[in-house]
Every structure is written in C-alpha cells, then in structure tokens.
Amino acid sequence: MELSTESMSPLQRFTRFSGHYLLLWFFALMACPQVVHSEIQPDTITVFAASSLRDAVGEVAQHYTAETGTDVVLVFAATSAIARQVGGAAPADVALLADQDWADWLVAQGTVAQVTAFAGNQLVLIGRDDAPIADPQDIEAALGDGVLAMAQVDAVPAGRYGKAALVSLGLWNSVAARVVQAANVRAALRFVELGEAPLGIGYASDLVALPNLTQVYAFAPDTHPDIIYSAAQVTPKSADFMVYLQSVAAQDSLVRWGFSRLDVAP
Secondary structure: OOOOHHHOOHHHHHHHHHHHHHHHHHHHHHOOHHHHOOOOOOOEEEEEEEHHHHHHHHHHHHHHHHHHOOEEEEEEEOHHHHHHHHHOOOOOOEEEEOOHHHHHHHHHHOOOOEEEEEEEOOEEEEEOOOOOOOOHHHHHHHHOOOOEEEEOOOOOHHHHHHHHHHHHOOOHHHHHHHEEEEOOHHHHHHHHHOOOOOEEEEEHHHHHHOOOOEEEEEOOHHHOOOOEEEEEEOOHHHHHHHHHHOOHHHHHHHHHOOOEOOOOOO
C-alpha cells in the first residue's frame, strides 16, 4: 500500500519529491531536443549514461575527444529512464546501461543496432565511518533506528540488484519497511553522505567517486543478477565510440573508477 504524503516522514517526502523532480527535469530536457542539439556539430556524439558511470564515462569521453577530435555530449540519469527515453526516440547516439534487461528491452523494441558489454561492478553496503560487517544477518541491527537508502527497487538497476541480494539473504521482509528509495544510486547514497541514512546500497565504483563513504559489506555475486554494463548503439555515428569502450585506454579508466575489467582489444 502506498503511503499518503501526510503519513510520510520528512525524509520519505523528500525522497519521493526529489525523485519526481529529477525525472521531470530529465523528461523536460528530452522533450526539447532542439535545445540539447542547438550547437551540436556533425563531429559530435550524444551519450546517455547510467548515473553510476558519471565520473568514469566523463574521463573516457575526454580521452576519446582528445584522441579522435569528436566531441561527446553526456546526459546522465537512471538506466530505466534512459532506456524509456531512447525507446521513445530521444536524441541519443549511444546508451550506456547498468542493466542487461533494459538493453534487451531496447533490442526487442528495434531501437538499437548493437549491444556490447563493456564493464562490470560489485554490489556493496555503504556507510560513513561504520565498522565492516562480517555476517549479513547483522545488517538489520547495524541500521539501528535508521533507514536503508536504495535506488528504486522496481526500476533502477542498483535498487533491483540490492533487493535481489536482500531477498537471497532472507533479509528483505525485515528491512523493506525501512527502505528509502531514490531516483538513482547516487541520489540514494546522498542520504548516507548527509547522515540521513546510516547505510545505503550501491556499487564499488561509487566508493571511488565518494571517498567520504566506506564499504561496510560486499554482497556475494551469487545473491543477485550479474552486474554488467552494456553499450547500446542507437545511430551509426557512435560505432567508433562503441569500439573505443573496449580499448585498453577506456578499460583502464573504468577500472580506475572502480569498475570491473572485461576483455579488451589488443
């Protein structure tokens, strides 16, 4: 049953409204492609990327531009929002997704020409200065009277992976009522940064980008679906960028930002 806003805590209301505002902003941006592309030249590509890729893909894009002379326009949002927008003919040349299911959905829609995996990640429990947890059954106790910050568990990859892990460990039913959901993984971890939530679920790569946070527990890979990042080619002009993502240089950047290396080109 969905809570009314009157019965929500301030944190829950903030989570709901901030998520709505983020999505409204993203959809408004996508509804005005002439603004996004008003100064885009033929030697420019537009990349829609999952929020968890913000720092890594920013670095990859800089190196790609330096090497090829092609500018890269970056748009970041939750994978679910990106997939729906690309499926609705948003002006993207390539979409970088944190969930293979959404990539498969785009293929089924006939929207993308090619999908290639280019990175992996690890699901972790994140806190501020918390001591490591050896037994996952201690997670509930570690929350104390606080809440658990997660990305949206029914749509956003990090949230779906997190819920799957908690279900696998037999913890979901005991913590579900204390989960505060955000529009994407970075928004969820913002609650932890601000001290509004003692713990949150995110990726190992988030710890590189957010050095004030620490890993409390690493979820075993067999507790959730494989975390694979996929590049979905939307237009032919992004073919070179798709290839570049597999290069040693791009893979080195991804590893530097906490992602797992996949096979790279020689």
